[in-house]
Amino acid sequence: MRQNKMILPTLREVPKEAEITSHRLMLRAGLIRQLASGIYTYLPLGYRVLKKVERIVREEMERAGAQELLFSALQPAELWHQTGRWDDYGPELVRLKDRHDRDFVLGPTHEEVITTLVKQEISSYKKLPVNLFQIQTKYRDERRPRFGVMRAREFVMKDAYSFHTSWDDLDVTYKTMYTAYSNIFSRLGLFFRPVEANAGAIGGEGENHEFMAMAAVGEDTIAVCSHCDYAANLEKAEAADVPAAGLEPTADAPAFEKLHTPGTKTIDQLVAALGLEASVFLKTLVYLADGQPVVAVVRGDHDVNEAKLKDLIGATALEMANDTTIERTLGAPVGFIGPVGLKGVQIIVDKAAAGVASGVTGANESDYHLQNVVVGRDFTPDKVADIRNVVEGDKCPNCGDGALEFHRGIECGHIFKLGTKYSSKIGATYLDENQKSQDIIMGCYGIGISRCLAAVIEQNNDEGGIIWPISVAPFHVHVIPVNAKDEEQTAIAENLYRRLQAQGVDVLIDDRDERPGVKFKDSDLIGIPLRVTVGKRAGEGIVEFKVRKTGETTEVAIEQAYEEIT
Ligand code: ATP
Ligand code: MG
Ligand code: MG
Ligand code: MG
Numbered sequence: 188m189r190q191n192k193m194i195l196p197t198l199r200e201v202p203k204e205a206e207i208t209s210h211r212l213m214l215r216a217g218l219i220r221q222l223a224s225g226i227y228t229y230l231p232l233g234y235r236v237l238k239k240v241e242r243i244v245r246e247e248m249e250r251a252g253a254q255e256l257l258f259s260a261l262q263p264a265e266l267w268h269q270t271g272r273w274d275d276y277g278p279e280l281v282r283l284k285d286r287h288d289r290d291f292v293l294g295p296t297h298e299e300v301i302t303t304l305v306k307q308e309i310s311s312y313k314k315l316p317v318n319l320f321q322i323q324t325k326y327r328d329e330r331r332p333r334f335g336v337m338r339a340r341e342f343v344m345k346d347a348y349s350f351h352t353s354w355d356d357l358d359v360t361y362k363t364m365y366t367a368y369s370n371i372f373s374r375l376g377l378f379f380r381p382v383e384a385n386a387g388a389i390g391g392e393g394e395n396h397e398f399m400a401m402a403a404v405g406e407d408t409i410a411v412c413s414h415c416d417y418a419a420n421l422e423k424a425e426a427a428d429v430p431a432a433g434l435e436p437t438a439d440a441p442a443f444e445k446l447h448t449p450g451t452k453t454i455d456q457l458v459a460a461l462g463l464e465a466s467v468f469l470k471t472l473v474y475l476a477d478g479q480p481v482v483a484v485v486r487g488d489h490d491v492n493e494a495k496l497k498d499l500i501g502a503t504a505l506e507m508a509n510d511t512t513i514e515r516t517l518g519a520p521v522g523f524i525g526p527v528g529l530k531g532v533q534i535i536v537d538k539a540a541a542g543v544a545s546g547v548t549g550a551n552e553s554d555y556h557l558q559n560v561v562v563g564r565d566f567t568p569d570k571v572a573d574i575r576n577v578v579e580g581d582k583c584p585n586c587g588d589g590a591l592e593f594h595r596g597i598e599c600g601h602i603f604k605l606g607t608k609y610s611s612k613i614g615a616t617y618l619d620e621n622q623k624s625q626d627i628i629m630g631c632y633g634i635g636i637s638r639c640l641a642a643v644i645e646q647n648n649d650e651g652g653i654i655w656p657i658s659v660a661p662f663h664v665h666v667i668p669v670n671a672k673d674e675e676q677t678a679i680a681e682n683l684y685r686r687l688q689a690q691g692v693d694v695l696i697d698d699r700d701e702r703p704g705v706k707f708k709d710s711d712l713i714g715i716p717l718r719v720t721v722g723k724r725a726g727e728g729i730v731e732f733k734v735r736k737t738g739e740t741t742e743v744a745i746e747q748a749y750e751e752i753t
Contacts, residue, residue: 188231188662191698195232197709207404209644210335212653216713218640225332225340232713233640235661237343240636240643241322243374243658244345251367252360253318253347258300260324264290266299270612281326281340293326298609298631301348305627306615312352315617315627318360320347322636334404337597337641347632350610352619354393357604357630361394364632368398368600371634375643376656380596382409383419393604398634399596400642409596410581414589421593597642598635605629653714654736662695664752665715667707669722671700680721683730683749690753711735719748 198215205211213219218233229237245255264282267273272280273292281293294300301319309315325344332340347364351357365381372379377400384397397420399409408421583589607626610616616624640659647654657663664687668680677698684696695715697706710718720731730748733740743751 188695189698190695193232193695194230195709195713196230197712199708205335207334207337207645208648209337209404209641212644212648212712213335213641216653219336221335225329225338227336227339227341232661236640236655236659237637239659239661240375240639241343241345244371244634244636245322247367247371247374248320248345248347250370251318251363253320253349255321256319257321258294258297258304258323260294260326262292262294262297262300264292266303266613267292270299270609272299279327279329281328294323295325295327296344296633297321297323297346298348298605298629299613302609302613302615302627302629305350306610306613309350309615309627310617312617312619316349316351316356316360318347318349318364320345320632335641336637338406339637342638343636345634345636349630349632350615351628351630352617352625354604354606354628357393357628361602361604361630364602364630365396368602368632368634372398372400372599372639374658375639376647376658377599377639377642378646379599380409380411380418380594382596383417384601385420393606393630395601395603397596397598398600398602400599400639400646401594402597402642402645403595404645405595405597407596407598409594410591411594412583412585412589413592414583415586417583417585417589597638597645599639599642600632600634602632603630605631648714651708652712655714655716657716660693660716661713662693662715663717664692664694665710665713665718666694666696667710667718667720668696668698669703669706669720671698676721676725679725679730679745683719683721683745686749687752692752717752719752 194217196217198217200215201211202214204221205214213233216232217230218236219227219229222228248255264273267276267280276295280295283291283293285291305317309317322343322345324341325346326341329338329340332338336342349357349360349364351360369381379398379400381396381398384395397407399405399407399420401409409418410421411418579591579593581591583591606628608629610627610629615627617627619625643656643659644653647656655661666680666684666687668676670676680696681698684694687694697710699706714735716735718731718733718735720733722731724730724742725745728745729742730745731740731742732748732751
């Protein structure tokens with residue numbers, strides 16, 4: 188492809204709205220542009236990468252025996268009524284009406300649709316098992332879309348669903364898919380970990396695993412054992428009932444009692460004590476006890492009287508933080524509460540902000556702090572997805588020897604054993620060998636194709652820009668004639684470009700009349716693995732190779748360059 192004509196708008200400036208590296212680089216390298224919050228256009232360069240990710244996923248799905256099909260994004264509400272998810276899914280579900288006033292949803296996932304299809308088309312055990320997948324646009328009205336395509340409202344997902352006559356049979360496919368997922372993420376050049384997870388809104392009776400790309404900006408916290416191969420999303424480690432440590436307020440935190448004595452202060456009272464306007468959005472306080480400096484992180488606007496607040500809660504430090512910072516500190520969306528990773532974190536939440544039912548155990552007051560709560564015992568994880576009682580250093584629930592270390596990860600894939608959760612509600616049954624009707628047992632398997640793209644960049648970049656792994660690079664080779672006015676250079680570069688293209692190499696030529704500095708900077712930014720610079724020595728038949736990843740340069744004869752690439 189020719190850069191001169193390509194819509195490849197690179198930016199020197201760092202876009203203000205982008206908080207994390209991958210988002211910044213996707214904007215700067217001209218991969219995406221935002222249309223509305225959480226809604227993006229993929230420009231030609233970005234779309235090439237998206238298609239390469241898709242191709243890898245498709246190949247591995249087919250290798251795992253799954254068949255591709257394509258559903259509609261638009262789904263009739265009746266299906267969602269049947270499974271109860273019309274009510275259960277909440278505001279993330281995009282609902283709309285047609286001209287006849289009939290309800291529809293834009294699919295956030297396709298369990299209802301596929302189970303209905305299988306109900307209609309499969310009736311005998313002889314047709315099972317079957318594994319079907321699609322690569323499709325999904326819609327979720329995320330509470331806070333952010334980080335570019337990482338958490339978008341419209342995004343591309345590969346979703347697969349398998350159908351079985353027994354749990355043992357599901358187990359076989361589950362293992363095959365687990366392997367396929369490992370292959371996919373390896374081929375994408377991701378450093379990842381499969382972790383045990385909780386099921387979330389999709390639910391199901393059986394085990395499930397998330398595939399986490401490790402990255403500091405990841406929204407999930409993963410507990411990893413120092414000794415065995417145990418790795419779990421913290422929600423899961425929590426449910427495993429790890430003995431809690433460090434959550435009690437300690438003697439050197441007297442101010443804690445002051446604030447937390449039952450009945451003394453509600454958020455409203457605190458707001459009043461601080462002389463704040465009712466409109467002030469003071470919703471979360473985090474309090475570090477356990478011998479650490481007492482720090483409070485407060486979500487609020489900047490009118491909060493910081494000195495007064497500090498005094499009131501006895502904090503040695505007070506950090507006014509925006510939602511994102513707090514979310515990052517907590518490792519959970521604000522309102523979902525998450526004393527995570529920080530030893531002895533106490534947290535106070537406004538229950539309205541948290542969306543938590545009142546009377547959560549450990550809270551002195553209806554909208555009060557949570558302390559030593561145990562998932563399963565004190566609340567159901569689907570109400571409060573992210574309360575954690577596990578702290579770093581706790582004993583591993585698997586081997587009992589190692590200590591848990593915490594890492595951050597980006598959830599790129601998620602596989603579930605659903606059992607009969609959907610088939611029983613939709614009525615997807617089959618006749619077994621004895622002509623007896625049975626509910627079909629299901630598994631489901633998702634990969635965030637577009638999120639993977641961001642995760643790859645998050646893990647593969649430097650100051651100069653993106654460093655694409657060859658497997659998903661938009662182009663493999665970047666040919667750069669240094670001086671567009673030099674006819675000899677141009678001719679040599681053009682010739683090399685055409686020959687490489689004829690050989691099926693993905694090659695981009697920078698045929699713009701730009702200064703060399705601009706060309707090289709852009710080239711680093713868009714991160715094509717191999718650059719071939721056609722410069723001063725081109726006349727002698729010599730060009731320069733530069734490997735984007737290592738920065739290593741070598742001079743090679745043109746013929747040799749051609750040979751090596753093809
Ligand atoms: P998250 O916990 O990040 O909200 P999820 O658990 O809700 O994700 P799943 O229902 O498991 O997501 O969907 C399968 C995959 O789709 C996820 O593993 C993730 O890679 C991707 N995905 C989910 N939500 C989004 C989103 N808003 N934007 C981009 N990709 C997403
Ligand atoms: Mg989600
Ligand atoms: Mg999740
Ligand atoms: Mg998930």
